[in-house]
Amino acid sequence: MVKKSELERETILTINRLVLSRMSYEDFCNALCHELKKIISFDYFSLISRTETSGEYYTCVFNVEQNSHNFQRSTELKTFVEKYLYHEVAKSNTIIIRNGLDKNGREGDKHLLSGGGITSYMIYPLFMNNALIGCINVLSKSGASFTEAHSNLIGQVSAQITVTLMNVMLVDSLTASEEKYRDMVENAPEIIFKLNSQGRFLHVNKLGLEALGYSAKEMTAMYLFDLVADENGSVIKKQYDTSVNSRMDNNLVVTLLSKGGKRIDAEIMCSIQYDSILNDYMVRAFVRDVTERRTLEKRIYEYQGRLKGLLKEKTLKLSETEKEMYNQRKFLDALIQNTNVYVVTITSKGEIVFVNRAIEKRFGFTLPEIFGKPVVDIFIPQDKVEELFDDIQLLLSGKKGEQIEIPFSSRNQQVRDILWIVTYLRDEWNTILNINLFGYDITEQKILKEQLIQAEKMSSVGTMISGVAHELNNPLSIILNFSELMLLCDNLSKSATNRLRHIIDASQRCTRIVENLLTFATKRKNVRSGQYVCINDVVKDALELKINDLRVNNIEVEQSFFPALPNTMADRVQLMQVFINLINNAYDSMKAAQGRGVLTIRTFQKNDKIVAEFEDTGPGILEPEKLFTPFYTTKEVGKGTGLGLAVSYGIIKEHGGMIVGKNSQKGAIFTVTLPIKAQTDKEVKFPVRKDYDLKGLRLLLVEDEVGIAESCHELLTAKGCQVTTAFTIKDAMQAIQEDRFDIVVMDFKMPGEMSGIQFYDWMVSYLPVIRDKIILMTGDTLSPEYRTFMEKSHVPVITKPFRFNAFIEKIGITAKRVGLLEV
Template sequence: MDVQQNRDRVFPIDLYRSFLEASDKIALRMTPDGRILYMNPFGLRFFGYSEVELIGQKLSDTLLPFRKPDEPLYEDLAPRIASDPARHLHHVNRNRRRDDSLVWVAWTNLPLFDSAGRVEEILCIGTDITDLMTAQSRYRILFEHTGQAMALLDKSDTILMVNRRFEDLTGYSKEEVEGRLAWTVLIHEEDSKHMPDCRERRTTGDPEAPAQYEFRLRTRSGRQRHVLATLTRMPGTKQTICALLDITDRVRAERDLELQKAYFEAIYQNSPDAVALVDPQDRIVSINNAFSRLFQYEPDEVIGLPINDLITDASSRAHADNLSRQALQGIPFEVESKRKRRDGSLVDVAIVAAPIRLDGRLVGVYAAYRDIRPRKEAERALREMDEKYRLIVDHSNDAIFVLQDGFVRFWNPRFRAWTGYSDGEISRLPAEQLIHPEDRSFVLNYHRRRLAGEDNVPSSYRFRALTKDGSILWIHINAIVVDWDGRPATINFARDFTREKELESQLLQAQKMEAVGTLAGGIAHDFNNLLQSIQGYTELLLLNKDPDHPDRRRIQRILESIEKGTELARQLLTFSRKLESRLKPLNLNREIIQIKTLLERTIPKMIRIRLDLDPNVPAILADTAQITQLIMNLVVNAKDAMPEGGRITIATEGVADPSNLPPSLPPGSYVRLTVQDTGTGIPPEVQDKIFEPFFTTKPIGHGTGLGLSMVYGIVQNHGGTIFCDSEPGRGARFRIYFPTVPDRPARNMSQDSFGPTARRAGNILLVDDEETIREFGREMLEYCGHKVFTARDGEEAVDVYRHHIGTIDLVVLDWIMPGMGGRKCMEQILALNPRARIIIASGYSPTEAPQEVVRAAAFDFVAKPYQMQRLLEIIDRALDYSVSEP
């Protein structure tokens, strides 16, 4: 009913009072602050008060028990009813009578509102339930001390009372649940869905309504417990007793059992092995999926049949029956055999059988059949592969061996071949004796650290090995740590790279000499420029000097020194291969015979020269002067190594067989020139330096150190290769290999047939990046009657020529200049005037021989340092040629 409706609109006032006066219920009216306004006669008699004693008194001072800290229900009861009528519509509490005895009353509280909607009074209707509560208390001892969690529920499932077991199970206290919670809030959401239907069927008396059911209960901490609830209606009431049995452990055990069954089924059905379960009579009880796939039977085809009747062929039946008897006696076994499939084919299987026991009694046998055809095939392939690997190892060009405990445990034929030991000797020989003493320490250290598992040990390195005859081999090794017969070892792959080491040494020496040659050529070029300046100014000093002038002799000495410097520069250029060679077909034997006469007059008589010349030696393409200088230098070098006398052998031989050639030479036909002495030899520590310019072992003042460097340069200039073999006290041997050419008569190189002519004046452009050369050149040329233009580089030369293109008769052009350079400058001048006359002046060309420069459109070439007279002769010839041309 709507408690906010005015009471006068609900009941007529007289009927209302008559109802209260005649009621056998307690009727009480009070103000919102708890002051008593009215109590009906039944209530006055029930509590033992007169109307005068009670009306106007506070509820808390008369009818309520004395306040206790643990009974918050009695604190400010009336104000709480007035402030929240809906919440306090019904409640049960103890009340105090006038004689201080306590009674239990069930109250219904109805607020009465004024016209403004405020609570004006509270009408309380009470029912004495003391007898009921007394009866309940008799059962409380049993209720509290039963082994199950108990709860008393009203018809709306609100919890009226719980016992201690309920508190222990749920984690809630009595105060938190009694009269405050419906027990359904403790049920898991998914399980609570069917609860309303069960409650409805139970309240209507449906005999099929379940009195017990399981659900998940949520405890106060949020954990879940599985419980079995038993619900019993209290006779004559709408209240229900709920007994909760904690079955969490039982549910967990059941689920574990179900899980184990599911695990077993999953393992059983998904096992890669074909599995059959047989009874004590060897009849099939069950087979898994793999059994069906392997033997081609479905379960309904085999259940109850003897297993050997299905999968055993006649040839192996006796053996199979014997195995079955063994298994049925409780003896497990593992064997490999063949079994028959449904189509009659045989399959290789590994069989594992084990007894199944229950309470110590054999109830069956577990039999698993693993298809080992892939393994058998793999074993066959492995045997074939092992044979292939054996062939590979035995025929490998690398030495392969296993090193363990300081000895070689396994080796291939290549290892035996390069060590020179027999198999019996290798097995007894400590591995360290195969290592060169100087390398032994680091090799064995690497081996120990690698076996110890260190990460920073190189697995690939090089060292020197010793063979049985004491020879030294350079070995490149790769090592891998393995387990060999249960102990750590290393597998080693060793490659003999002794030949490559020799080639590497020769390549490094060649690269070194190439670098030194480039440096020497650069020095010679700059030296020639300096000599040119000195030469020019010295010749200027000679002008107008009388033959008997005292300075003339001094100036002549300067010119002689310049000539010696020029020869020194020429030697450097020869070494650096920057000097023009006049090559022609040459018979080396004829040259050596002619040189021998000169040598015999030059070297001491206590040194004998012996010739060993191949009469059929083919011709080589060579410069006669440079070959003469090469042989002279080698012989002089040999003479210096034999102060007490000795023998020098000069030999020639044609070599075409590749096996007789050094590894660094490409196949072909060569002439080998050998110069060998019996002198003191060359120490090993200086053998790599003997071809370097200015290197000498002689005292200061006893040689320039250019002898062998010139030999090296001449050899390189001729496309040859030189080797030196020497040991202290056993002399030295120089072997030079020259490529051959078809033997044909030698022809003299064409010579210029012109001679000095009368000088004729001309306009000359002198181009040089050296200021001193430009200065003395201008002065000398102008002294001779020429008009001179100068330029310090190619760019300026082209610009000057462009502005005087009809005036300049001749260009004297330095070939090596910064910036544009001589060749490009010449090309641009010829582009301006294709008939331009150009004379190239240079110490050397780093990319072209002088004759190549001339063929590239220059008129002629003059080598620095040049005498001015030589330059004037070429200028005169060029001017005469220009005049006479069409």
């Protein structure tokens, strides 16, 4: 019996180790079957799990008698055995044990007995958030009987198995998403390269392989410079190395040679990124075949040369010369006018002498109305003239080079980013006669690139906020708790008491800021129902997150809150997002304009509406009609995405309200109007705080933070509790095995091999009666691990940092609920 118990414990520990390993679904099921066979006798084993999102079944079947196994992933169960067993457990949602199957019994049991020789079976359901996600099935052909002890053995690891299966299926789902992304890249309508910092190909998509004529294996053994035509290979390598070493994106204009010797004129837009897996910088390159455009340029050059030649041919008759020139010009005009490439010709003084139809259609100016006018006055955005002054001067002087990026503005002030290929027409003395610009619109590419960069920067903000807040909660708890303990001391001087109260007030202020950060970092999808909030409080909480930045940057805040403002039903988190965005916008505009200013915040009631106004003394709104347009921003690149006001507009509209921005006499004013929605639930009656007598209560305190443990121990001892403190889970387990406790107060996150959740499961399994006597302490309320645990266990929680009266009250309420105390 001792050896059997030892074997069971060793098997359970081995299964727990399997849970922590990184196995595939099939390998995990195989290992699980092997371990369970040591302690449970069976001839047939299967494990079924189902994903809620896709409806797919993961099925692993092991026939011990035949020493074979099979894994399937499909939208329906394939075999009668698995269909029947899963159907049975889905009907009952409980453990099913059936021994000694009878030919006169259930239809399904008769089929198992006659078709497969099954004499007994046990089905153990697996749940996630109270929903059935799968089951473990063990069957016997040899007459073995299954008991509740067998189900208890599986029950000790069922939660870990469930989480492991869900994690593996989640990884499969993520892998499928990655494959979808790779498929998008692979089948993109453009050639896409991925290269390392030395220029060696890491990946080439399908279109690139077809254009270049190489296989994927051949490409990964080659460098970009192996494909570049000999006449400019060294120049391209130098440009590539400079771009990688400076970490700056760059555009390369090259001629590539395919495997069959075909020349491909291409523009390569290189984006430099750091790859944490390769531990090196890599280059993502979008390649555009411009052979057609180069051919067009070449033909234009040829025809321009022919025109010059015709003019010099004095031996030809004038009529023949004029006719040839007319035909050539007619051809050139048709060619240029009907291309989608933007074509602009200017003089060395920057005066416009030609634009093609593509320019007229896109930017709204016809050639007659702009002929002879400076290109700077017509097309260059006025706020960009100073920034582009040097580049334009180099362009007009003939020193700029082969390409230049200059934005053009349309008649209706719509700005497009254009990459221009530059060619110069010179006379026999090398004097510039005209400058020809051939343009490609790269606006959408730049917007997409900026959005991707901004998304990568913001992806970890929520995690960072919750992590920082959690790390602050423990030291805040120590400061707050010991300050309260010192206030309980006798013979404190008045000055010492005042100082302690200042410490407590400052700690509580930090606590509110941490709570606001945690609240703001919580992701919400829709407006929640049942939240009855005071708009004044929401605005104050939002302001508190920014008040220090405002003060140190000479921004004065004037507040005028209507005291009798009624409450309304709203999503507090989403409204905080709106108010923080409006405060940030006012702060940025005043700081950028004059380095100081006044922000006035008002709230008041107007009929059946609640109104909040945010007025600043900044420069005002430049383009009011574009305020809530996505991606529109007046901030510098990298300082704004242009999404803040658009998101705010959507949130207020979902609340049935309105947000308006306009210029005022002082600067800009944004007005948020919300409807007053009465609370539909019954009036909430807050419990009256009671004084609990904890004398004689036996309490186990499990906390690894020494300061928190000591302060709580001192307080509870003063209240008459008999307190045992455990700084590790190992000490806590030993204490529970050696003594009896009325209440257990445990930290959610404990260091060591066993987590807080595993310790909770151990306590409930070892001593089921203790389940209702456990109280949780935590400063991490955002992690998925915490939320999943709380949905399952419903344990009372004390959120760090806490005041002692709330701490005592939570213990008193729990003790009263289990019949240990009377108020």
